[in-house]
Amino acid sequence: MSQPRNISIMGSTGSIGTSALSVVEHANAQSETPAFQIEALVAGRDVVALARQAKQYRARLAVIADDSKGSELAGLLSGTGIETASGPSAVIEAAQRPVDRVLAAIVGIVGLPSTLAAVEAGNSIALANKESMVCAGPLLNQRAKQHNAAIVPTDSEHNAMFQVMERRGDVEKLILTASGGPFRQTSLEVMQTATPKMALAHPRWDMGPKISIDSATLFNKGLELIEAAYLFDVPEDQIDVVVHPQSIIHSLVSYRDGSVLAQMGEPDMRTPIAHALTWPDRRLSTSVARLDLVTLAQLDFEALDPVRFPAIGLCRQALQLGCGAPTVLNCANEGAVTAFLTGQCRFLDISWVVEAALDRFVSGPMASQACDSLEAIMMMEAEATAITGALLAEARNH
Numbered sequence: 057m058s059q060p061r062n063i064s065i066m067g068s069t070g071s072i073g074t075s076a077l078s079v080v081e082h083a084n085a086q087s088e089t090p091a092f093q094i095e096a097l098v099a100g101r102d103v104v105a106l107a108r109q110a111k112q113y114r115a116r117l118a119v120i121a122d123d124s125k126g127s128e129l130a131g132l133l134s135g136t137g138i139e140t141a142s143g144p145s146a147v148i149e150a151a152q153r154p155v156d157r158v159l160a161a162i163v164g165i166v167g168l169p170s171t172l173a174a175v176e177a178g179n180s181i182a183l184a185n186k187e188s189m190v191c192a193g194p195l196l197n198q199r200a201k202q203h204n205a206a207i208v209p210t211d212s213e214h215n216a217m218f219q220v221m222e223r224r225g226d227v228e229k230l231i232l233t234a235s236g237g238p239f240r241q242t243s244l245e246v247m248q249t250a251t252p253k254m255a256l257a258h259p260r261w262d263m264g265p266k267i268s269i270d271s272a273t274l275f276n277k278g279l280e281l282i283e284a285a286y287l288f289d290v291p292e293d294q295i296d297v298v299v300h301p302q303s304i305i306h307s308l309v310s311y312r313d314g315s316v317l318a319q320m321g322e323p324d325m326r327t328p329i330a331h332a333l334t335w336p337d338r339r340l341s342t343s344v345a346r347l348d349l350v351t352l353a354q355l356d357f358e359a360l361d362p363v364r365f366p367a368i369g370l371c372r373q374a375l376q377l378g379c380g381a382p383t384v385l386n387c388a389n390e391g392a393v394t395a396f397l398t399g400q401c402r403f404l405d406i407s408w409v410v411e412a413a414l415d416r417f418v419s420g421p422m423a424s425q426a427c428d429s430l431e432a433i434m435m436m437e438a439e440a441t442a443i444t445g446a447l448l449a450e451a452r453n454h
Contacts, residue, residue: 060089063333064096064179066151066170067161069105071264072184072210073097075325076159077113079333083340091340092333096150098170100162101125107132117141119150144169152177157333159210160185163266164390165383165437168192172430175199180206182332183214186276186283187390191383192433193286208332209287213280215328216306216319217288230290231308231316233300234277234360235259235323240301244364250403252396259301269393273406274360278371279389282382285375292375297368299358304347322347366407374414380427380436381414387440388413391448401451409451413443 063080067073083091094115099106103125110118110133117139120129126142133140141149151158151174158174159182160167167185172192174181176199183189189196200207209218213232221227238257239247255272256265263271270276277297285292303323310316321327324344334340362369374385392409395401401409417423417440427433 058089060091060093061157061334061337062093062095062155063157063159064098064150064153064155064174065094065159065161066098066147066167066174067100067159067163067185068097068109069099069102070161070163071267072161072325072329073099073159076161076329076333077109079326079330079340079342080113082343083330086341095153095155098147098150098162103129103132110138111136114138117150117153119146121147148173151179153179155179157182157208159329159333160188161210163187163264165191165386168433169430172196172199175205175207176203178203178205180208182208182210182329183287184210184329184332186211186279187386189283189286190279190386191437192427192430193283193382195428195430195433197286206335207287208335209283210328210332211280211283212323212325212328213307214284214287215331217284217309219319219331220309220317221288222309222311222317224288226311226313227288227290227309228294228312229310230284230288230295231310232277232280232284232295232297233303233305233307233357234274234297235271235303236299236301236358237271237274239272239364240299240358242364244404247364248402248404252399255396255403265397266390266393269396269406270389272403273367274365275367275371275389275406275410278367279386281368281371282375292372297360299360301356301358302352304352304355320347366411370407370410370414377414377418377423380422380425380433380439381417383427383433383436384413384417384440384443385410387437388444388447391441391444395448395451401448405451409444409447412447413440416443416447 080092096117097115098119101122123143130140151170160171161184168188171188308318374381388410392406
């Protein structure tokens with residue numbers, strides 16, 4: 057009788073976290089003995105949803121990052137036997153608990169400390185927090201090797217590459233696919249006046265607001281390009297991006313013998329999550345809809361328009377610059393997305409802010425500083441936040 061796989065979910069109330077719990081529920085229902093045991097669930101502010109999840113999935117520990125909500129969480133879970141904790145240090149301690157896999161799904165650079173803590177504790181991670189790899193790829197890879205912790209790609213695109221990756225030395229090119237988002241066929245004039253509601257209306261994926269806006273600007277694809285370069289140790293000029301509106305082929309790997317291998321499936325995050333939580337063991341059954349090729353009938357591909365979507369080029373530039381440039385780009389994008397969602401800048405200002413932040417960083421005193429520790433990266437993040445704030449103030453005044 058096999059033992060259940062012990063997992064922790066960082067960011068359990070977000071879209072990735074809730075999809076992961078759906079995978080857990082289905083897998084456990086299909087087995088005579090549970091396939092998964094939840095060690096820890098960690099959420100940011102939604103204390104009610106966290107308490108509900110902890111009770112439903114019988115977690116051993118529930119952690120709310122917002123320290124002011126710790127007593128509320130304790131009250132909601134009183135008498136259940138579920139341990140509770142709150143605050144940033146509790147999030148780190150939850151990530152360090154020994155488990156078979158930690159799902160790193162906290163959105164943004166705020167997810168980096170717990171992701172790094174999990175790796176340094178020797179926990180293998182299912183990496184859905186792309187910003188951690190973007191901002192600290194070399195550091196994460198080095199610490200993972202040092203502590204013998206696997207990093208299993210969980211973004212649909214990187215998991216797709218991971219599933220069809222054979223010998224790295226035979227790889228000629230990686231090909232990321234992009235749906236094109238809600239503005240794939242929209243003019244620059246319309247994009248200039250785009251509202252948050254328009255930008256959040258993704259045609260294929262149901263995601264949180266930050267990722268949805270990144271999909272509209274295509275910064276999500278640029279960040280994925282940086283992530284792929286670090287995950288698979290591939291130069292950026294060997295990574296292509298093509299628009300694929302159906303989102304059926306999630307990524308491709310091209311080999312030097314002319315073979316091109318692709319992973320296909322309905323656009324549903326439960327597929328890569330299920331794979332990442334169980335790898336390298338056998339695949340689990342999921343309730344994901346099965347791909348019907350006859351009904352699908354055709355797959356379309358288009359070239360990326362670099363004028364309407366400059367994000368990909370900016371991400372390539374940051375990767376080429378190295379050191380803290382990817383961190384600055386990520387933080388500038390996070391700040392600009394927040395500003396757009398709160399009505400403080402226009403949609404096209406997001407790319408302008410990121411480009412200007414990179415320019416100012418390159419000419420500043422921290423441009424050559426190594427990002428070889430969490431402290432160094434967070435100093436870079438603080439610098440990027442200051443630069444971004446100044447740029448957003450300029451944008452509001454024009």
